[in-house]
Amino acid sequence: MKFGIIKERKNPPDRRVVFSPEKLLELKQQFPDVRIKVESSDIRIFSDEAYKNAGLEIAEDVSDCDVLLGVKEVPIDALIPNKKYFFFSHTIKKQPYNRKLIQAILKKNIELFDHETIIKENGARLIGFGRYAGIVGAYNGFRAYGLKNKSFILPKAEKLDSQQELINELQKIALPNIKIILTGNGKVAYGAKEMLDGMNIKKVSVDDYLNKTFNEPTYCLVDVLDYNKRKDGAVINNHDFYNHPENYVSDFMRFGTVTDFFIAGHFYGNGAPYLFTREDAKLPEFKIRLVADISCDVDGPVASTLRASTIEEPLYGYNPQTESEVHYKDKNAIVVMAVDNLPCELPKDASEGFGEMFLQHVIPAFYNNDKEGVLERAKMTENGKLTKRFSYLQDFVDGKE
Numbered sequence: 001m002k003f004g005i006i007k008e009r010k011n012p013p014d015r016r017v018v019f020s021p022e023k024l025l026e027l028k029q030q031f032p033d034v035r036i037k038v039e040s041s042d043i044r045i046f047s048d049e050a051y052k053n054a055g056l057e058i059a060e061d062v063s064d065c066d067v068l069l070g071v072k073e074v075p076i077d078a079l080i081p082n083k084k085y086f087f088f089s090h091t092i093k094k095q096p097y098n099r100k101l102i103q104a105i106l107k108k109n110i111e112l113f114d115h116e117t118i119i120k121e122n123g124a125r126l127i128g129f130g131r132y133a134g135i136v137g138a139y140n141g142f143r144a145y146g147l148k149n150k151s152f153i154l155p156k157a158e159k160l161d162s163q164q165e166l167i168n169e170l171q172k173i174a175l176p177n178i179k180i181i182l183t184g185n186g187k188v189a190y191g192a193k194e195m196l197d198g199m200n201i202k203k204v205s206v207d208d209y210l211n212k213t214f215n216e217p218t219y220c221l222v223d224v225l226d227y228n229k230r231k232d233g234a235v236i237n238n239h240d241f242y243n244h245p246e247n248y249v250s251d252f253m254r255f256g257t258v259t260d261f262f263i264a265g266h267f268y269g270n271g272a273p274y275l276f277t278r279e280d281a282k283l284p285e286f287k288i289r290l291v292a293d294i295s296c297d298v299d300g301p302v303a304s305t306l307r308a309s310t311i312e313e314p315l316y317g318y319n320p321q322t323e324s325e326v327h328y329k330d331k332n333a334i335v336v337m338a339v340d341n342l343p344c345e346l347p348k349d350a351s352e353g354f355g356e357m358f359l360q361h362v363i364p365a366f367y368n369n370d371k372e373g374v375l376e377r378a379k380m381t382e383n384g385k386l387t388k389r390f391s392y393l394q395d396f397v398d399g400k401e
Contacts (some may be wrong), residue, residue, distance in 0.1 A: 010075070291336050
């Protein structure tokens with residue numbers, strides 16, 4: 001089996017890679033028969049030289065490889081027919097901007113394995129960059145706080161080399177006795193939590209957060225049943241919420257009236273109640289003045305997220321009274337950080353972590369006859385057709401929806 005590490009070609013450039021040189025050496029140790037080729041790249045976080053120094057082959061042409069590994073979408077004209085590809089295709093939710101990409105993949109007889117579709121039998125994702133989105137999103141939120149309040153200036157995350165460097169910068173700042181709410185119970189939320197804990201911000205219970213005042217900054221980590229409640233008043237469990245979101249209403253406002261800084265690290269499922277609406281944000285008791293929306297669901301469950309922002313221009317303001325975008329320094333603005341490609345700001349750590357997961361969960365499947373069914377579940381296309389699991393995309397592919 002010959003694996004090719006492909007050059008990222010999407011604009012704006014993405015410096016991440018599936019495997020660092022160090023991880024590829026580990027791969028070779030675990031599977032001595034493996035052959036690897038690394039496509040030359042001048043933008044990758046690890047230089048061609050770093051791969052060469054690890055004894056790996058650098059080439060301009062990877063068309064002799066069986067399996068090609070990338071991060072972001074591969075431009076249509078760069079797709080090599082009859083290969084196996086791994087990358088984030090952004091097609092599984094019928095994203096219209098990538099319809100032509102999935103059509104080309106089928107036409108070129110490519111077997112596509114989307115990183116998002118690499119899951120356990122129970123549907124839980126095995127690999128992803130979520131933790132790094134949480135790490136950078138939390139950091140960017142504090143950077144926004146300093147800029148808005150003119151209290152401190154943090155360097156941009158992309159100028160720093162690692163999570164530890166981000167934490168080192170955060171440890172230098174002084175915060176007033178603000179209250180921070182962090183939503184979520186997955187890799188994103190726990191990545192953000194690592195940063196709050198790295199700053200030694202005190203974690204408090206829901207009851208204490210809602211009812212007590214503190215003489216230091218505090219945070220509270222909340223899950224879906226903390227900020228949603230059943231219409232009939234019954235308390236069941238998370239699965240009831242996931243399966244029957246229509247039976248719930250938002251209870252987020254009890255946090256909205258005591259919170260200064262909201263870090264949105266949750267996954268929002270279709271049909272779930274919005275956390276806070278535009279009407280909620282207009283209320284005089286609504287206290288949130290800064291939102292780091294890592295989830296970045298535009299014009300959805302977090303009313304202030306009017307659009308995604310960029311690494312270059314990560315902040316904008318939301319005026320709740322006019323329901324419109326303003327400059328983030330406007331005195332009436334809720335500051336919004338809604339960058340939708342946060343892991344790109346920490347490419348070294350993100351790539352190393354991703355490679356670790358890929359080596360643990362995906363590579364063995366090529367050598368053990370896919371005994372866990374990882375490849376079978378993840379495969380979206382085969383022999384020029386959608387696989388059964390992804391046949392729901394057929395009308396989308398055909399342009400009927």
